[in-house]
């Protein structure tokens with residue numbers, strides 16, 4: 726799974742992000758982050774946009790737990806959670822939540838970037854203590 730786009734603007738963005746860690750497009754004209762990468766700021770129309778390091782933290786805005794593999798290649802990973810994470814900087818990202826029992830994910834759960842530190846495949850994991858499952 727990847728959030729990487731194949732269009733030219735997005736490709737140039739990901740090339741510039743490598744080495745920065747978790748970064749989002751940042752408009753130096755109005756001082757706001759946005760996502761997805763695009764040639765003009767969606768808030769002010771400014772074109773002075775560059776990747777800027779972001780906190781890598783946010784909260785679960787929405788999620789879905791996949792129990793039936795859409796293709797055989799995904800079968801080993803089920804169940805897994807697809808989520809929209811609202812980053813603390815504002816942009817919402819389509820991603821996966823990992824290192825957690827998918828049934829314990831909740832709307833509003835605090836999460837942080839994990840796995841490969843650099844884009845373009847940021848995954849998120851819980852950023853709060855997990856309550857262990859009770860055993861009968």
Ligand SMILES: [Zn+2]
Pocket residue numbers: 752753754755756757766767768769770771
């Ligand atoms: Zn702007």
